[in-house]
Every structure is written in structure tokens, then in C-alpha cells.
Amino acid sequence: MAELGRNGIVDQVIAPGEVFPDFMLPSAEGQLVALSDVLARGPVIISFFRGEWCPFCRLMLAALTEALPDIEEAGATLLALTPETGGLPLTMKTYHGARFEVLSDVDCGVGLAAGVIFRIPNLYRASLGNGFPERHGNSGMYLPLPATFIIATDGTIAWRFVDVDFSRRAEPADIINAVRGLTRRK
Amino acid sequence: MMELSQVRYFLTLCKTLNFTRAAEACNVTQPAFTRAIQKLEAEFGGALLFRERNLTQLTELGRNIRPHLEAMLEGAEAATAIAKSAKTSGPASLKIGLGPGVGATAVAGAVRAVAQRLPDIAIHFEEAGAAALADAMLTDRMDCALLPEFYDIPGRLNRWPLYTDIAVAVLPPEHRLAEKNAVTAGDVAGEKILVSEYCGGFANRLAEDTGMTLRLQNCQGASAQLLDLIGAGLGMALLSNRLRIAPPVTTRPFHEPELRRKIFLTAVAGRPLNPAAANFVKLCRSQAF
Numbered sequence: 001m002a003e004l005g006r007n008g009i010v011d012q013v014i015a016p017g018e019v020f021p022d023f024m025l026p027s028a029e030g031q032l033v034a035l036s037d038v039l040a041r042g043p044v045i046i047s048f049f050r051g052e053w054c055p056f057c058r059l060m061l062a063a064l065t066e067a068l069p070d071i072e073e074a075g076a077t078l079l080a081l082t083p084e085t086g087g088l089p090l091t092m093k094t095y096h097g098a099r100f101e102v103l104s105d106v107d108c109g110v111g112l113a114a115g116v117i118f119r120i121p122n123l124y125r126a127s128l129g130n131g132f133p134e135r136h137g138n139s140g141m142y143l144p145l146p147a148t149f150i151i152a153t154d155g156t157i158a159w160r161f162v163d164v165d166f167s168r169r170a171e172p173a174d175i176i177n178a179v180r181g182l183t184r185r186k
Numbered sequence: 187m188m189e190l191s192q193v194r195y196f197l198t199l200c201k202t203l204n205f206t207r208a209a210e211a212c213n214v215t216q217p218a219f220t221r222a223i224q225k226l227e228a229e230f231g232g233a234l235l236f237r238e239r240n241l242t243q244l245t246e247l248g249r250n251i252r253p254h255l256e257a258m259l260e261g262a263e264a265a266t267a268i269a270k271s272a273k274t275s276g277p278a279s280l281k282i283g284l285g286p287g288v289g290a291t292a293v294a295g296a297v298r299a300v301a302q303r304l305p306d307i308a309i310h311f312e313e314a315g316a317a318a319l320a321d322a323m324l325t326d327r328m329d330c331a332l333l334p335e336f337y338d339i340p341g342r343l344n345r346w347p348l349y350t351d352i353a354v355a356v357l358p359p360e361h362r363l364a365e366k367n368a369v370t371a372g373d374v375a376g377e378k379i380l381v382s383e384y385c386g387g388f389a390n391r392l393a394e395d396t397g398m399t400l401r402l403q404n405c406q407g408a409s410a411q412l413l414d415l416i417g418a419g420l421g422m423a424l425l426s427n428r429l430r431i432a433p434p435v436t437t438r439p440f441h442e443p444e445l446r447r448k449i450f451l452t453a454v455a456g457r458p459l460n461p462a463a464a465n466f467v468k469l470c471r472s473q474a475f
Contacts, residue, residue, distance in 0.1 A: 012189045023265035024303065024465065026472040030295050032303050032465060034269050085346075087474020104472030109261025117258070118187045119229060137346050137471045140254030 012115040013147060013162050020046065020151045021113045025081070025103040028090040033079070033101055035151070042075040043158070043182050044151045045175060048105075048116055048144040049082045050166065051135060052092040057082075057146065060169045061096045067172035068099060074179040076150070081105045083144060085137040106137070111144040116162070118143060150178050158182050188229055190262060192222045193255050196234065199223065200252055203242045256456050264464035271304060271461050278462040281310040283319035283331030287386025287409065288449055289429040292349055293332065296469035300462050307462055313384055313408060323454050329463035330453040336387070345450040346467075349475035351426040353388040353445035358419040359434035370442040371396050378421030382406050388424035388445045395443055 014020065024034040038044050047064065049057040064071075064078060071078055078100040082089055085104055093102040111117040120128065120141040133139045147162040148170035159178040161170035191212075199208040209219035227234050234248035244252065271278065280300060284290060290297075290311055301307050312319070312328065316337035322328035324342060332348065339345050355369040363369050363377075371392060378401045379389045393400050403421050405412060409429065416423055417435050424440060431437050451470050453459060459467065 012187050021262075021266050022269040024269040025265055026299070026465070026469040028472075030299055030469060030473050032268070032299050032469065034303075036269060085471045087472075089472060090474065104468070105261070105265075106468040106471050107257040107261030109258060109263070109265045112188060112193060112258050113190050113262045113266070115187070115189055122231075138254060138257055140251070140257065142254070142258070 010162055010164065013145070013160070014114050014149075014157060016157045016160060018157055019155045020149060020157050021110070022155065023110045023113070025105055025110060028093045028102040028104070033103055035079075036155075038077045038079065039151060039153050039155060041077055043077075043153060043179055045071065045076050045078045045148065045179065046114075046151060047078065047080050047148045047170070048111060048114075048146055049080055049092075050143050050146060051082055051084045052088050052095070053131070053135070054166075056167050056169065058096075060146065061092065061098065063169075063172050064100070065096045065098050067176060070172075070176050071179065074176055075183045076179040077101075079103055081110060081144070083108050083111065083142070084135050086135070088135060105144070107140075108136075108142050108144065111142075114147070114149070116145040116147045118145065148175060150175065150182065152182055188226065189222070190259075192226045193259050195219055195222045196226055196248075197252070197255060197259060199235065199242070200244060200248070203244075205237075205242065253456060260458050260464065261468075263458065264461055264468065268303065268461040268465045277306055277308070278304045278460065279308040279310065279329075280460075280462045280466055281312070281327070281329045282466070283322060283328045283333075284311055284313045285316045285319060285331060285333040285337070285449075286313075286384045287388075287426050287429070288313075288332045288334060288351075289409075289426060291428050291430050292449075292475050293466075293470055296466055296473070299469055300466050303465075304462055315383060320452070323452065326454075326457075329459055330451060330467055333450050333452050334386070335448040335450070339450065339452060342455055343452040344455045345452045346471050348449050348451050348470060349428070351386070351428055351447050351449055353386070353392075353424045353440050354427045354437040355440045356413070356416055356423045356425050356431060357436050357438065358416050358422060359436070361422065361436070363422070363438060364436050366438060368439040368441055370440070371398060372442070374400070374422070374424075377401065378403050380405055380412055380415055380421045380423045382409075382412055384409055385412060385423055386426050386447070388426075388447075391445055392424065392443070395445075 080102045089102040150159040152158040202208045209216045236243045319331040
């Protein structure tokens with residue numbers, strides 16, 4: 001973590017005011033979901049998750065599942081992105097009984113475009129085990145920072161939460177407030 | 187931490203092996219280009235290139251990370267490209283090879299998902315031998331292919347395990363073995379078994395595994411013709427459980443021994459696929475089968 005902070009990791013993450021690149025990714029159920037289609041319905045919350053194995057991600061997913069009615073009431077759609085493949089996005093979604101889309105960011109492409117991808121430091125690899133090649137379907141050792149973005153309907157980033165400490169996540173209440181601020185402004 | 191532009195610069199440099207030309211190709215000043223490469227080197231904790239007077243070369247670290255970064259950049263470009271092409275809707279094509287005895291049933295849903303996004307897409311399936319399909323991919327006549335294990339997949343192809351095929355006994359109408367819940371090696375000892383280049387090789391493996399002498403009837407052709415002959419009562423076959431088989435032909439599970447084979451999705455490593463194919467591959471990789 002200190003290493004990530006020292007490398008100025010957060011500087012590279014796309015920031016409020018910038019356009020979040022439009023993308024299309026496979027959903028847990030095997031459909032292609034496009035950001036622009038979802039934006040046509042209102043603001044979009046994009047949350048990056050490291051994977052089904054990560055206890056902090058599970059806590060965050062549980063919190064978001066609980067907060068979903070409020071998120072929907074505020075007019076926003078939630079998309080969860082994970083680099084995991086091989087049916088793990090569906091496992092993750094089913095485990096939480098989540099109604100929001102869980103998308104597979106295969107090879108971390110969208111994460112790279114958003115500036116949230118880092119290479120797992122050697123020291124840290126041992127403690128995480130070596131299941132990543134199978135989970136990600138590639139032999140690179142990369143993970144996203146668990147960042148959260150709120151995208152306004154014009155495609156620009158209105159709000160973001162990013163922290164190099166993977167145990168710190170956006171608070172659902174903060175997300176909902178930010179979305180409400182966005183939809184009220186119109 | 188990596189930035190899209192740094193990855194793009196590095197991969198351009200891998201191709202040109204020349205800082206000045208790579209910076210020009212990326213439309214950026216050389217100091218900015220060099221800084222970006224240095225930042226990437228800091229991220230990876232080592233030099234990615236040897237910078238000698240007349241020669242720029244990738245270090246071992248640089249060579250190792252290149253395929254990962256290529257995959258990631260391709261992932262980023264495929265995700266944005268299909269989002270764009272779905273709007274502009276130009277002609278697109280998706281060419282998928284199916285190895286011996288590999289059906290399209292498992293991946294049909296992924297093809298449908300791509301075709302829903304790109305309505306003008308031309309879909310092309312080709313059933314052929316594994317070596318012919320590998321060659322078609324390497325010479326850019328095929329986007330990707332489903333190939334079985336027991337075929338030595340060339341190192342230049344990426345491979346992702348998709349699912350495991352299990353052999354089933356495919357029986358003619360009113361066949362005596364249809365009365366059984368499951369069929370074993372002993373049951374088929376006296377039966378005529380139809381084999382072709384495209385039946386998946388299960389019968390040959392059964393003969394090898396058990397040392398039995400089977401009554402094999404060679405009949406070359408596509409799986410559809412093989413099924414027609416089974417329907418006409420010529421004999422039975424051992425085929426993948428993933429093939430969709432319609433009456434009057436029936437199937438029974440086959441065990442003792444169970445015959446399995448892994449099926450891999452393959453595509454040429456380091457060669458960008460068109461948006462349709464790239465997203466087909468992503469869809470297949472993201473699912474469990």
C-alpha cells in the first residue's frame with residue numbers, strides 16, 4: 001500500500017470533469033452491457049471490485065445490495081466491475097442476491113482506461129495466493145483499486161472515491177448523497 | 187500504477203525499438219515519452235529496456251510483461267470499440283472454428299449476445315481438423331477456434347479452458363442398448379461404431395484405453411451425415427454430450443470408462459481481434475459452461 005501511495009497511484013485515476021470512456025462488457029449472465037445504454041436511463045455508479053475472494057469486496061457488495069433501493073430511487077444504476085472470469089462474476093452476484101449488473105472486465109481493459117489498475121507487488125503476491133491466472137484467465141498479476149465513480153448522463157465523472165488502502169471503500173450513504181445532488185441539480 | 191498512455195507508449199516502443207520514432211508515432215514529445223516509460227519502469231520495479239547507443243532492446247522483464255500489457259490494451263480497445271461500432275453499425279464478421287466433434291451449442295449464446303449488438307454481422311462457423319484451424323487462425327482467415335485437448339496447440343495461440351466434453355453413446359432408433367440407463371465398454375464390444383475425422387476421437391480413445399478391438403466403420407463427412415447414418419441404423423457412435431441430437435437417434439450416458447476431453451478457446455496471441463471477435467472471446471471467457 002505504501003508502495004502504491006509512493007508511486008502516486010491516485011494521480012493517474014481519471015478525475016471528476018473527465019469523460020469516463022464508453023465501454024461494453026459481458027455481464028454475469030452473458031449479455032453485453034454498454035455504459036452509454038445505461039447512461040440513457042440516468043446517472044451510473046461504476047464500482048471496481050477485486051474479486052469474489054476479497055472479504056472487503058464482499059462487505060462492500062453486501063452494503064451496496066442493501067443500499068440498492070435507495071440508489072434506484074435516486075435514479076441511478078449501479079454497475080460492479082471485476083477482473084474475474086470463468087463464471088465467477090455470476091457466483092459473486094448470486095452469493096449476494098444482487099439485482100445490479102456484475103460485469104467481467106476481462107484483462108482489466110476498462111480498469112486500465114480508468115487508471116485504476118496496478119500490478120500486484122511481489123511481496124503481496126505470496127499472501128494472496130496464486131489463484132489469479134485461473135481467476136482472471138491470464139498470467140498477468142493485476143488488480144483494480146476498489147474505486148467508485150459516479151457518471152453523469154453526459155458521460156462525465158461527477159464524483160469519485162479512490163483510496164490506495166483496499167480496506168477503505170466508498171460509503172453507500174455518500175454515494176447516494178452524491179447521486180441525489182446530481183439528479184436535484186437538473 | 188499504470189496509465190493507458192504509458193502502456194500504449196511501451197507497446198509502440200516494443201515494435202519500433204527506437205525512442206524517437208516511438209514518440210513520434212504516439213504524437214508526444216520525447217521527454218514526455220521517456221518520463222512515461224520511466225514511470226512504468228518504476229511500477230514494475232526494474233528496467234524494461236536496455237538503452238544502448240545504437241540499440242534499444244527489451245529486458246527480460248520487458249519481454250515478460252509485454253503479452254500481459256498487450257492483452258490489457260486490447261481489452262481496453264475492444265471494450266470501447268464495440269461500444270462505438272454498435273452505434274455506427276458497419277459491416278462486421280465473426281469467424282469461429284470448431285475442432286473435431288466440437289459443437290456450437292455451448293458458445294451459441296455468446297454469438298447471439300454479439301449479434302444483438304452488431305445486427306449487420308456475418309457469422310461464419312467452420313468445422314475442421316485442429317491443425318487446419320490453427321493454420322487458419324495464424325494466417326488470419328479465422329478469428330478464433332474451439333480446440334480439444336490431445337491436440338498440441340501451437341505456442342503462438344492463446345488458450346483458455348472453456349468446458350469438458352463427456353462422450354455419450356449415440357444410438358440408432360430402437361437399438362437394444364437404448365433399454366439400458368447407461369452404456370459401458372463391455373456393451374459396445376460387438377457393436378458397429380461409426381467414426382469420422384470429425385467425431386471427436388472418443389472411439390479410438392476407448393480402444394486405446396481398454397485394449398479392446400472395436401468394430402469401427404469409417405464414414406467421412408460432417409457430424410450431420412454421421413447422425414443421418416446412425417438414424418438409418420448403420421451403427422452407433424460415441425460423440426460429445428454437447429452436440430444437440432434429435433430423434434429418432436437417441437443418446438445414453440457412457441461410462442466405464444468415462445471418456446472426457448477439455449475444450450479450449452484459442453486465438454492468436456498478441457494480434458488484435460476485430461471488435462466482434464474480441465467481445466465474443468470476452469463473453470466466452472467470462473462465463474462458466
